[in-house]
Amino acid sequence: MAMMVPLDSANKISFNRPISDGDTVIVYERHDSMRAVKVTPGSDLQNRFGLFKHSDWIGKPFGSKVFSNKRGFVFLLAPTPELWTLVLSHRTQILYLPDISFLISYLEIVPGCVVLESGTGSGSLSTSLARAVAPSGHVFTFDFHEQRASSARADFERNGLSSLITVSVRDIQGEGFPEEHEGRVDAVFLDLPQPWLAVPSASKCLKPDAVLCSFSPCIEQVQRTCETLRQSFSDIRTFEVLVRSYEIREQHFAKRVPEEDGSPVGPPPQKRKQSALTATKSEKTESNISVMAKPCNTARGHTGYLTFGRLTVL
Ligand SMILES: C[S@@+](CC[C@H](N)C(=O)[O-])C[C@H]1O[C@@H](n2cnc3c(N)ncnc32)[C@H](O)[C@@H]1O
The missing domain is CATH 3.40.50.150 (Vaccinia Virus protein VP39)
Structure with missing residues (x-):
């Protein structure tokens, strides 16, 4: 029997046990793509990442990353109330x-x-x-x-x-x-x-x-x-x-650095309608990674x- 609120020997709620035949697992592709699946030996799960055999899941801990016949993968998560x-x-x-x-x-x-x-x-x-x-x-x-x-x-x-x-x-x-x-x-x-x-x-x-x-x-x-x-x-x-959730992304910028002779950096390239990609030889650039945080468009109102x-x- 699948246990959503399984109690361990200390009577605490825990999914700290291997996945077994008949368990419900949450097959997680990404945060907006997941589904509940009952683990049934002999059954398969087919999705865009390939074919997954349920029998390969039995005995693995909840939270495992499992692979398809095409080396695609999903995560098998515990069916928590969340x-x-x-x-x-x-x-x-x-x-x-x-x-x-x-x-x-x-x-x-x-x-x-x-x-x-x-x-x-x-x-x-x-x-x-x-x-x-x-x-x-x-x-x-x-x-x-x-x-x-x-x-x-x-x-x-x-x-x-x-x-x-x-x-x-x-x-x-x-x-x-x-x-x-x-x-x-x-x-x-x-x-x-x-x-x-x-x-x-x-x-x-x-x-x-x-x-x-x-x-x-x-x-x-x-x-x-x-x-x-x-x-x-x-x-x-x-x-x-x-609640407002955020997308966090890395963004690559080309950062302009001062000349070796100490002459100041000119105005930002965009003010001169010139992107970092078209900077002239004399304008030295170096790669710079910034973290961008943007509120999700799909946040629930x-x-x-x-x-x-x-x-x-x-
Ligand atoms: C919006 S749903 C509840 C959703 C639930 N809170 C959840 O998280 O899944 C409202 C429910 O109230 C039930 N309901 C409406 N009037 C009722 C009544 N007079 N007595 C009992 N249930 C009623 C409806 O059948 C419906 O299933």
Whole structure:
């Protein structure tokens, strides 16, 4: 069985073991080209770099660089929640790492916590929540869409998360969370179209001083959620998490150097419409490598607002 949250002998999460038959690996070509593959002896992976035999992968550590019949290569990475989020099949809009990492931290989720989530969607957030609460905590996640719940359950099973996540079909806006969770929950996360309808039930489930988070793409949803939160929550705050990633490249320039007789370097070549390549003999040049940093054009913009509230102790 593939284990996304494998525990080592010290009960710590670890992928420090060889790849085996049935494991899910992330076949990584580059940061924007990767996919999840189930290791199956007798199967092959064919891509633009050639043909890879799964049987060659068994016994290698996660992180290995493996070669095709044409000496092309890919990396076999561990299916961490971070990478799973990038390769999972999108059945809904999903949460991405900037929001996920921020909300797990702000919800104060640590190993052993019990977390309620709705809706489950594609299970992107649930997967990270499971790792955060492992090995002794639990995520109870609810979606009213049967097929989505069932597909998410299958993914969690495939990734060895079943002992950490329970998926149930339930209309959380209409019915609230089940009574059995009342007063027992360390954190609640809502990704629902009308989250304010679920806030009263969530407040009954949270332990005193515990935190709720609601994700909404529109500010009007945030306003309504905040109005409801004010009835029983304090420290209500809303964030938009934006991350800017950079491309770092080496750029070769021709640098002009002073003459040996000490005469000064003239104006820069471009001012005289002359590139380094066309510098005259008397203008000495030397190769110079600079590192260029440029924000990526593809950086993700607005995804949604994260609103947090802390349950007031009366
Ligand atoms: C945007 S998706 C959640 C994505 C998820 N956070 C992720 O990272 O993969 C919203 C989900 O809420 C579910 N949903 C909408 N209304 C609901 C309700 N009243 N009760 C339970 N689930 C609901 C939808 O079926 C959908 O799967």
